[in-house]
Amino acid sequence: MIFNMEMETLSRGKMTEIQLERLKETVRRVYERVPFHKQAMDAAGVTPDDIQTIEDIQKLPFMKKTDLRENYPFNLFAVDMSEVVRIHGSSGTKGKPTVVGYTKQDLDNWAEIVARGICCAGGKPGDIFHNAYGYGLFTGGLGLHNGIERLGAVAVPVSGGNTSRQITLIEDFKPRGISATPSYVLNIVEEMKKRGLDPRKTSIKYGIFGAEPWSEELRAQLEAELDIKAVDIYGLSEVMGPGVSIECHEVQDGLHIAEDHFLAEIIDPNTGEVLPYGAEGELVFTSLTKEAFPVIRYRTGDIASLNPEPCKCGRTTMRMSRIKGRVDDxxxxxxxxxxxxxxxxxxxxxxxxxxxxxxxxxxxxxxxxxxxxxxxxxxxxxxxxxxxxxxxxxxxxxxxxxxxxxxxxxxxxxxxxxxxxxxxxxxxxxxxxxxxxxxxxx
Structure with a gap:
């Protein structure tokens, strides 16, 4: 493996040191380079010098999805377009799409984050990995793809749709891992049964599922139908894409956050008050290493809770609960x-x-x-x-x-x-x- 796993086992104190150093750097950079952030921080009466502890993040104003739409397409970028190597975005079905950009370093970091996540889910170098997330502006397909390759596994970029072809490739290529939305994997299972095939007899051993909220009961069904370990992955394009957090296959009890890259908070969705560990509320993320499109206290709209206790798998990273749903839903x-x-x-x-x-x-x-x-x-x-x-x-x-x-x-x-x-x-x-x-x- 060509990435460092040490970040997943750091002490809480050491991780906080790393996060604070990167938070200070990020806040100063957006204040100096992104007019939106300077205006928001000035209006809140805060400057980069006011960020001296992790708790000081609470002095900073929130970002919302409407801020992305109001600054469409590139006004939130913190680098010149000559440094941007890729753009992703939402579908824009409810108005203009939300647009995010990546530098080469951003893509390198993202690939490492996803590779670590695939290992967490039970993957290893040499695995053939069937990637049925959609490719294109949606971050799912390419996000997983680059992580698969960084891990040293074999990416099968089948994308979404064409269920008949999905089944053929699963039968012929014999992948060990699969990724898709859980609802779509159920469609694949259903079609296999119609053809007289037994989904439990495929080569697949683990599945990485996300992009939509899903229940423990659905997890149990997927694991029973395919005889696999089914783990939840979380991400959203505004923060990075898939891989912001993921469950470990050993415990499957909360999603390990890539804390060296993302700082998480839980707030009361009505008041904005920061809630204690274990309390359920709206998930908020601040990026710590993104160059092209940093986000500061971005309100995801997703309902979850945080758990700082070390996991039985040996990882010490903060865990978030599985997403209960979206505030809008x-x-x-x-x-x-x-x-x-x-x-x-x-x-x-x-x-x-x-x-x-x-x-x-x-x-x-x-x-x-x-x-x-x-x-x-x-x-x-x-x-x-x-x-x-x-x-x-x-x-x-x-x-x-x-x-x-x-x-x-x-x-x-x-x-x-x-x-x-x-x-x-x-x-x-x-x-x-x-x-x-x-x-x-x-």
Whole structure:
């Protein structure tokens, strides 16, 4: 291996020293080179000289995604365009895309971070690695790809989609590792079964899954279906891309943050107050080594918690919990806050349901109506005979009671025949909000 693993086992004191030195350097650089940051810090009454301890980061103002859009495309870059070697960005489906840039050193750091992460997940040099994340402006595909190569493994850049080809390559190339969104891997499993193939008999031993929130129940299903270790990876383009944190295959209890490159905080999403370790809130990241596009206290919108205790695997890096959901995706059902992953955790307890669902929000007069659309498995649907059968009615009541008992909310369950919901070739669409469409029709 051509990268240093020592950073993952440093003492808390030594790691804090490294973070503080890099934080001071980053804050001074953005203050001097990025007008947005200078104006924000001046408005907050803080200068780079005020950053003398790690806790002083709390004096700095937050960044939000709207700041990226308002400074589109390159106004947040801290280097001249002659030093930028790559640009990534979001799809821009909700307006202008968010744009991020990388210097050569940024890409080198990113590759090392991802390589370390793949090792953490159980990978090793020489592995053939099936990379089914999308390539292009989305950071997933190329981010994993460069880390695979840095590790000394063999990258299969299949990208997303074309499930038939995915299966062929898995059968013929015999990869040991795979990466994709968990919902898409379920589609691959489903298609394998339709072809009479046993997903448990592939060569795959570990999977690195992310880019969407997913539950422990879905992890259990993926591990059972493929006979693998399934680990969660986290990242977002604004902070770097995939690899900001990842679970270890030994423990699978929290995602190890690449702390030498990223400083994490948890805040109250309503007040901005920094919360103590173990408390659940909004995840905030500050980059410590990025040259082209540094971020200072970037509010990710993701809900998680932090754990500074050393892991049983031997790593001492800060761990973040798995993402519970996004602030924007939180549903308020009759006054109760619910995330789609919490609904998923209940649905996946029932073997009669296929691992595909969608929360549909409709306007019902002055109120919102929440429906959960579930698919029956082909086996159960065949036994039941029809959606109106007593067996389906009994199952619907049983699941409704489980959701009520677990989450404290009542939702309308709609059972669907097998293969009714649209399959994802990337991130699954878990929430379908029809309220605006309903209002337009009135």
């Amino acid at each position: 939180m549903l308020i059902i009759r006054g109760v806050n619910v995330f789609p992953t919490e609904i998923e955790s209940v649905l996946f307890r029932f073997a009669q349901l296929a691992p595909h669902y969608q929360v549909v929000i409709e306007r019902d007069g002055a109120l919102d109506r929440f429906e959960v659309h579930c698919e029956l498995t082909p086996e159960f649907a065949g036994e039941a005979g029809s959606l109106e059968s007593p067996a389906v009615s009994a199952l619907t009541k049983q699941i409704s009671h489980a959701i009520k008992d677990t989450l404290g909310v009542t939702v309308v369950l709609r059972m669907l025949p097998p293969n009714s919901l649209l399959r994802s070739e990337g991130k699954a669409i878990r929430i379908l909000d029809n309220r605006n469409r309903s209002q337009a029709a009135i």
